[in-house]
Amino acid sequence: MKRTIKLFIAVFTLLCITSSCTKEEYRDLTATLSGTVVDFDTQQGLSGVLITITPGGQTTYTGLNGFFQYDKLDVSSTKQFRIQAQKSGYIDERYDFTVSPGETEIINIALRKEVNP
DSSP, X not given: OHHHHHHHHHHHHHHHHHHXXXXXXXXXXXXEEEEEEEETTTOOBOSSOEEEEETTTEEEEOOTTSEEEEEEEEOXXXXXXXXXXXXXXXXXXXXXXXXXXXXXXXXXEEEOBOOOO
């Protein structure tokens, strides 16, 4: 009986030591990107603006007030990104940005209307 208890304690101790040595800590390797797209002249929010982030090609559209947000931007392999805003009748805008895990990057964009010759 004593031998069984000693063996149990030895195995339990070994398991505890092994699991603590090999356990990898979970790190959230995502960031948040948000912002607002407005008309350059009126400063009013623009809805329906296509927002594209590269690398990755993630896309979304702005809401009624021009707001957009990406909650889980993967920054495990790169921290440098480009955001592009496109809307018919407006000149496209692109911005480069850098973001690290756990951070929130806020990018506000003003789109200028296309001039028809």
